[in-house]
Amino acid sequence: MRDLVALSTLPAIWGELGLDGIVDSLASVILSMLDLDLAYVRLSDSADAAIDAIDAVRSKRQDAASLFLPAARCALDSLSSPSAAHAPATIPHPEGGQPLRVSVVRFGIGRDIGAMVVGSQRPDFPSEHERLLLGVAANQAAVVLQRRLAEQALVRSKSRFLDLAEAAPALLWVTEPDGTCSFLSRGWYEFTGQGDEEGLGFGWLTAIHPEDRQGASQAFLEANEQKKEYSLEHRLLHADGSYRWVIDMGRPRFSPAGDFRGFVGNVLDISDRKQAEQALRETQEALSAMFEALPVGVAVVDQQGKFLLSNQEMHRYLPTAILPSLDDARHDRWRAFDADGSPYAREDFPGARALRGERVVPGIEMLYTNDDGADVWTQVAAVPLAGSDGAPRGQVVVATNIDAFKRTEAALRQSEARQGALLDEVTRSNKNLSEFLAVLAHELRNPLAPIVTGLEVMRMRPDSRETVSSVRGIIERQAKQLSHLIDDLLDIARVTNGKVDIKREAVDLKSIVSNAVETSLPLIEKGRHTFSLKLDDVPLPVNADPARIAQVIGNLLTNAAKYTPPGGSIELLVRQDGGQAVISIGDSGVGIPRESLDTVFDMFSQVGRNMQHAQGGLGIGLSLVRQLVSLHGGTVAASSEGVGKGSTFVVRLPLELAGADRPGAARTDGTAPVPGNIFRILVADDNVDAATTLASLLEMYGHELRIAHDGQEALQVAAQFQPEVLFLDIGMPGMTGYEVARRIRTIPGLERSAIAAVSGWGAKEDLARSNEAGFDMHFTKPVAPGRVGDFLGSLQQGKGTPQDA
DSSP: OHHHHHHHTHHHHTTTOOHHHHHHHHHHHHHHHHTOSEEEEEEOOTTOTTSOOEEEEEESSGGGHHHHHHHHHHHHHHTOSGGGTTOOEEEEOTTTOOEEEEEEEEEOSSSOOEEEEEEESOTTOSOHHHHHHHHHHHHHHHHHHHHHHHHHHHHHHHHHHHHHHHHOSSEEEEEOTTSOEEEEOHHHHHHHOOOTTTTTBTGGGGGBOHHHHHHHHHHHHHHHHHTOOEEEEEEEEOTTSOEEEEEEEEEEEEOTTOOEEEEEEEEEEOHHHHHHHHHHHHHHHHHHHHHHHSSSEEEEEOTTSBEEEEOHHHHHHOTTOBOGGGOTTTGGGEEOBOTTSOBOOGGGSHHHHHHTTOOEEEEEEEEEEOTTSOEEEEEEEEEEEEOTTSOEEEEEEEEEEOHHHHHHHHHHHHOGGGHHHHHHHHHHHHHHHHHHHHHHHHHHHTTHHHHHHHHHHHHHOTTOHHHHHHHHHHHHTOSOOOHHHHHHHHHHHHHGGGOOOOOOEEEEHHHHHHHHHHHHHHHHHHTTOEEEEEEOSSOOEEEEOHHHHHHHHHHHHHHHHHTSOTTOEEEEEEEEETTEEEEEEEESSSOOOGGGTTTTTSTTOOGGGGGTOOOOSOSOHHHHHHHHHHHTTOEEEEEOSSTTSOEEEEEEEEOOGGGTTSTTTTOOTTSOOOOSSOOEEEEEOSSHHHHHHHHHHHHTTTOEEEEESSHHHHHHHHHHHOOSEEEEETTOSSSOHHHHHHHHTTSTTOTTOEEEEEESOOSHHHHHHHHHTTOSEEEESSOOHHHHHHHHHHSOSSTTOOOOO
16 A cells, blocks of 8 residues: 555656656656566657657666666567557566566557566566556556646647748737737738737737727727637738738637637738729729710620710710610610611611620711600710620720701701812711721720739739739729729629628518519510419518528529520429428529539639620629528529529528517518508500519419400400409500500499509600500509509509509
């Protein structure tokens, strides 16, 4: 018992000793306590290559200890297998050759870190008591030695981290759980000029620009409290006394047990990038000023026909900011004629031809009808713009008001005496216009390629100072900037630096669908697609941001419309599946190759680009869909049977079934209110898709629907169906909506039915004409579901009697 007590005190004795001292002490204690002839201890941790083997040998005769070392090592090697542990063996005594019984005892916790070889000439060695003491000694040694080894490994690890941090070119920092800074790399002190340890604690805040200091402190402390990633751009004091723009980024660190340990992060100098952004802004302002100073209407248009940049003069002609050839509502305000008087088709308009890569210079004379009905002569020219790869990126369109010239030309034909002078003026005007267009096209087209390429490189490598500096140099050498700046602005509007604001509220998912469908209907109708909408009968309550979910549905519907050939089909299905709401959007479009299904949601992924179906854009729409759905705790998946076989996108969102019965839970601001009454409604429109989609939206609210596609059919259906509310397209062939409305009033039983006009025209005179024809309401296409709901809700409780609309 005394020996056991003595062994239990060994950790206290070894407290101040190093590894060598502990090994020596263990050999001496065992030799003395058990009256051994040999005690050999070897420390060798195979898991830590930084630790050299340490051994110590002791014998009864100190001058003979070195003689035992080779025999002890040999015995250790021969008894190295686990099955031989503690098994006695015999070796010759190095002095007299007598047999010496030896035993090997390994020690370590979880793994072997060393062994003891003990020997004695006693024939019964080792006895059970001796085995017990050897085991206790081994355990004591294992506890102390492994703790000491772990401490040394920690010191080496910390030393390696400090060496790496000090050598790193970035400004590295580490904070503790309370937010105080505990480490700053040499790069920080060299950059800021702060003294040693001056930036520790919260001293780093003194190096931040006074105007940015409070915001930086608040942003970091909030991230520290929430244990979330931290990123902020601010100005930081430089050693030369100036302030430079930096981006400060940090991530929380946790122990293996999950305990919060603080943050680790770095600071990058982004001053060159900021200067480049400022140069871009100044260039854009200069371009805008130049555009507004021009005496003609000028617009830069993307490959989808939408304006990227235009002046007020062009906005007067095209307030919808889209090429007339692609604007279903306003294209007939523009007319052009061949020499024989034949009207131009829409696909022959200058903008449409430039989209196909054709230069339309000096342009085409076109008549434009103002809102007041007056015709104005213009000359419209268009020049395509190409990227560095030669692919079309858009065009420049110029509209010149030549109304005075054309009227002068008409007067010229009536006065032969003045004809020669006026013809000279025409020649000079055309020459000046041609020269102006050539110079304008040259100035706008030349910088497009380097700007597009350079900014794309800068976007991909924002943290490379050399790249950003090189791109900035290119931009500063350019006199005109345009195309990529607009693309950047569009990107920022869609992704907002990767931060999406989610404003959740209790809402019925079905009420969100109408807004999404409304947004996508023009593109669906433009593609002449058949659209089908199916909604579950039961409410689908979700806790979501209505605008973001509508954006998700709208993006998927837009993709379906863009990548489905004209005349295809698109189906939107909304249903409940257990505790989830399922939104399924399927189409008969170009499909998705099997190898692309896994990457279709990746940022900048565009399957259509590799299938000769590219539709423009940067390929972030589906990535944004996935981010928004994920932020709502949902999932989105894509499936397709292959190229040409269509595709299906399925969004799943968690239902809030517990709050389904709460008052107002199924209503979202901005959606169509559900009328209190259920009406019999007739929709008449020669556009089959337009009639079907409007009818589908009305059926969402429980109304009974009939559809007609011309005036005569509408009268026949109305006489049989006796509708209480009618939506009539004004421009139906054969019999206009005006005539149908007049005849409806003469059908028995329909005298007091509510009749709404549906038209692409919405000027004051159009509304007045609808009122004269007996319409109770006039809707301008595309029909907004919210206005339809308000109209139906305005009908009195006695069905069929409209209020003042």
